[in-house]
Amino acid sequence: MTIERPDRAHRNPAPRQDNLDPALFGQTPSQTVGPFFHYGLPWKGGADLVGNSDMGARTDLFPPEHYKLNLNPQHALPLGEVIEIAGRVLDGEGAPVPDAMIEIWQANAAGRYASLVDDRTDLPLDPNFIGFGRSATDAGGVWRFKTIRPGPVPGPGNSPQASHIAISVLGRGLLKRLATRLYFADGQGNDLDPILNLVPAERRHTLIATRQDDGVWWLDIVLQGPGETVFFDL
Amino acid sequence: MSLIVPFRDPDAGTPPSRVEDYRSTLLRSPHHRPLAVPQTLSEVTGPADCWDRLMGPALSDLTTQHAGPPIGQRIIVSGRVIDDSGRPVPNTVMEIWQTNAAGRYVHIRDQWDAPLDPNFTGAGRVITDAEGRYRFITVRPGAYPWGNHQNAWRPAHIHLSLLGPAFATRLVTQLYFPDDPLIEIDPIANAVPMPYRQRLVCRFDIATTEPHWALGYLFDIVLKGQDQTPFEDDDHDH
Numbered sequence: 001m002t003i004e005r006p007d008r009a010h011r012n013p014a015p016r017q018d019n020l021d022p023a024l025f026g027q028t029p030s031q032t033v034g035p036f037f038h039y040g041l042p043w044k045g046g047a048d049l050v051g052n053s054d055m056g057a058r059t060d061l062f063p064p065e066h067y068k069l070n071l072n073p074q075h076a077l078p079l080g081e082v083i084e085i086a087g088r089v090l091d092g093e094g095a096p097v098p099d100a101m102i103e104i105w106q107a108n109a110a111g112r113y114a115s116l117v118d119d120r121t122d123l124p125l126d127p128n129f130i131g132f133g134r135s136a137t138d139a140g141g142v143w144r145f146k147t148i149r150p151g152p153v154p155g156p157g158n159s160p161q162a163s164h165i166a167i168s169v170l171g172r173g174l175l176k177r178l179a180t181r182l183y184f185a186d187g188q189g190n191d192l193d194p195i196l197n198l199v200p201a202e203r204r205h206t207l208i209a210t211r212q213d214d215g216v217w218w219l220d221i222v223l224q225g226p227g228e229t230v231f232f233d234l
Numbered sequence: 235m236s237l238i239v240p241f242r243d244p245d246a247g248t249p250p251s252r253v254e255d256y257r258s259t260l261l262r263s264p265h266h267r268p269l270a271v272p273q274t275l276s277e278v279t280g281p282a283d284c285w286d287r288l289m290g291p292a293l294s295d296l297t298t299q300h301a302g303p304p305i306g307q308r309i310i311v312s313g314r315v316i317d318d319s320g321r322p323v324p325n326t327v328m329e330i331w332q333t334n335a336a337g338r339y340v341h342i343r344d345q346w347d348a349p350l351d352p353n354f355t356g357a358g359r360v361i362t363d364a365e366g367r368y369r370f371i372t373v374r375p376g377a378y379p380w381g382n383h384q385n386a387w388r389p390a391h392i393h394l395s396l397l398g399p400a401f402a403t404r405l406v407t408q409l410y411f412p413d414d415p416l417i418e419i420d421p422i423a424n425a426v427p428m429p430y431r432q433r434l435v436c437r438f439d440i441a442t443t444e445p446h447w448a449l450g451y452l453f454d455i456v457l458k459g460q461d462q463t464p465f466e467d468d469d470h471d472h
């Protein structure tokens with residue numbers, strides 16, 4: 001004779017609280033991405049918001065048969081000025097961080113976000129531009145994106161924000177995502193930008209990319225210590 | 235004019251940036267407190283409805299990505315993505331990565347003495363449905379040693395990455411399994427103060443378990459939510 005189901009009345013109670021306990025309900029706590037995220041997160045082309053290259057992935061860190069991420073779908077050139085942004089991630093001793101990952105989120109050339117929340121229908125969406133990108137750092141701690149220079153977007157009140165790119169920093173040793181921004185040294189309205197103006201003047205430069213001789217906009221992200229990047233409370 | 239409805243602050247379960255026992259945080263945690271600034275359109279927006287284009291189609295079965303079935307205990311992980319008011323977060327992406335059943339990653343920097351499984355990568359991706367539900371199939375990951383301290387072992391875990399509806403809701407976390415003795419002594423899990431650490435422990439569920447096929451576990455992910463009432467961003471300072 002088989003017993004269909006055990007007697008549920010005699011089950012032991014759960015030994016301790018868990019994810020579904022109503023008494024614990026609240027935001028899921030953040031945890032580090034650790035050092036082994038490269039076959040799980042940064043896809044080929046994740047850092048190329050303009051063309052169809054493999055930028056962003058670290059396929060040197062796992063065998064090719066384990067590449068299960070996106071194969072960057074072909075898309076046409078988005079509108080606007082093509083730019084390259086890059087920089088290093090540095091730790092508290094100035095050493096490059098080779099197991100970090102940078103994400104960007106930005107408006108298109110017209111200053112419109114490809115998001116339902118941005119309902120400014122007077123500004124065009126670009127069918128070839130989402131504005132989200134992801135780049136693992138390389139062995140020298142360098143991240144790099146090819147993208148479009150974003151148009152200005154509105155800020156609190158009637159203050160326009162200068163052209164900027166929102167940045168997330170993730171990595172081994174980072175228990176929480178660090179949020180920062182990239183502005184451009186020649187950006188119109190940087191001096192009036194409502195967010196930059198909340199940053200102590202002597203630390204403002206940590207958010208402002210400068211153009212190198214090769215045309216790349218460069219911004220090092222310093223996690224700790226002298227020259228520490230300004231991170232925002234989010 | 236777009237409505238700016240800011241997302242809530244992190245709650246009491248948020249870990250600090252620096253945790254003495256997790257050594258990698260010591261040189262990588264900022265000394266300055268994060269700067270409080272108002273959320274703008276840049277923070278309350280995020281990519282949506284574009285996951286196939288952006289990341290590729292869903293990969294919800296991690297056990298069918300190679301020629302044969304992977305070794306290990308087959309499991310179903312299921313739950314909802316909701317906000318901290320309990321509202322579902324529909325059509326959002328969750329990326330997944332983990333070790334194989336022996337505790338080994340396919341990553342070349344993971345060289346500890348445990349076997350690789352040619353039939354298991356451990357990478358996946360799901361999109362939540364209209365009620366915020368998700369479900370994926372995998373094998374139960376193993377524990378693995380790491381160099382943090384003498385005889386250090388990570389409890390078995392699944393890495394989960396969510397963008398949520400906005401730049402402000404970005405979350406990367408780890409799911410742990412009930413009754414794992416390693417959770418108690420893991421510096422990463424314990425970066426989250428008790429009792430909130432237990433939010434990261436999934437629940438075995440017999441109703442999710444499929445007879446003669448796979449054990450079921452439940453795990454809800456709770457993202458930052460927004461206050462009920464939207465307001466015009468030019469009327470308020472916040």
Ligand SMILES: [Fe+2]
Nearest residue numbers: 034036391393
């Ligand atoms: Fe891990």
